[in-house]
Amino acid sequence: MLLPMAPTDSLFLLGESRENPMHVGGLAIFTPPDGASATDMRAMFDIALTGGKVAEVFRKRARRSLTSLGQWGWETLADNEIDIEHHVRRDALPTPGGMTELTALISRLHGTLLDRSRPLWEMHLIEGLTDGRYAVYTKIHHALADGASAMKLLRESMSEDPHRRNMSAPWQVPHSLRSVPTPVAAKSSPQGSSLPATLWGASRAAVGEVAGLIPTTVRTMDRAVRGKGSAVSVTAPHTLFNVPIGGSRHIAARSFPLERIRLLAKHSDATINDIILAMSAGTLRHYLHERDALPSAPLVAMVPVSLRATDNADDRTAGGNRVGLLMCNLATHLDNPTDRLDVIRNCMNEGKDSLRAMSPAQVLAMSALGIAPLGMEMLVGQRGPQRPPFNIIISNIAGPRTPLYWNGFRLDTLHPLSIPTTGQALNITCTSSDDQISFGLTSCRRTVPDLNPLLDHLGTELELLETGAGL
Missing domain, CATH: 3.30.559.10 (Chloramphenicol acetyltransferase-like domain)
Structure with a gap:
């Protein structure tokens, strides 16, 4: 079937x-x-x-x-x-x-x-x-x-118990992940409700969603034009990353103590995600500057935001893709790391506030609007002459908070690897694992053949941000 x-x-x-x-x-x-x-x-x-x-x-x-x-x-x-x-x-x-x-x-x-x-x-x-x-x-x-x-x-597929044995292999574990969420119509109606009433309520909600899309789109585009945090960007400059790519890949990764990132976030009145973006911003700035390829306008990162409801069992177990997105000004035109962090923090806060004012359907619609140019390039397989919708995708995926084991073997390191696409030759994805946070870099090998300079810059940027915060 x-x-x-x-x-x-x-x-x-x-x-x-x-x-x-x-x-x-x-x-x-x-x-x-x-x-x-x-x-x-x-x-x-x-x-x-x-x-x-x-x-x-x-x-x-x-x-x-x-x-x-x-x-x-x-x-x-x-x-x-x-x-x-x-x-x-x-x-x-x-x-x-x-x-x-x-x-x-x-x-x-x-x-x-x-x-x-x-x-x-x-x-x-x-x-x-x-x-x-x-x-x-x-x-x-x-x-x-x-x-x-x-x-x-x-x-x-793993356990928090280091003494547990006879565990199944990861491909054998009966996961609760479902590829297709349970249709709303298949769920039982609340007691006392009828199918006509349910359909009438759904129809009213759908009409409301459609009516709300017009002002939401206007507000989203207005924020984009003014350079505010939004699901859409119209200011991303051309960079050496925003070119057609080949099929070969290059990967690199480096881990940092999670407590070090947390302490910096606390002293900077920022989130862990803000620190990740600031480290990445400084790294990209140095990399491009060394190659005389740093644009005068700030780079823009697409930042996926999970839309899974942690209090909803159906949402937690559904597979597939449930993400919204924000466009973040990386402030790569600024030389001072602390100033860059301030811009990033404010931009992300503005963007999150704008998403909170939307319904889930509106968040998805605005996210689709923001990524539509990249989607078209993916479908046709070519990078167009127009300004890129953003310069890089930077993701942070929450990982396990406690040590994990498989038949007594401890998971020491988990490096995430992602997808460069047409016009997006470099991807940065982070994930935490127990007491470490890993930066996984995935690039088109032809465009970015050596990722080691980027790894070195990540460590330097973390030190500069710590100095700026008085740590």
């Missing part, structure tokens, strides 16, 4: 090409418990590969047909239709088996397309790290999961 796919999810399939793979990924690095080694982790995975069971979310295949009028949908395959050894693969690093060799391997893997004739995910089990740890690289198509739901899959 072919279940319908949300239009926002199918966009990632429609816009995919060899030059624009549309999967997200994560690199997890585990440390063995006392008395164990990386070889023991491989042995446990080898046993799991013979188990035959695959969780439903990993058996969903994207398909379209004449009966669906060409629209993409999800088809759930049976366990015996899954070639698990295609999806779960073993890799070994060459000597000396350090992070250089690991990131080189992941860069190559992240640039290859997922096979659309199968469920859209892969997991690579990587051994050969000289420090005795074990790495797992996972990639999953953005049509199947956004960052928040992918993080949920990770949490559900």
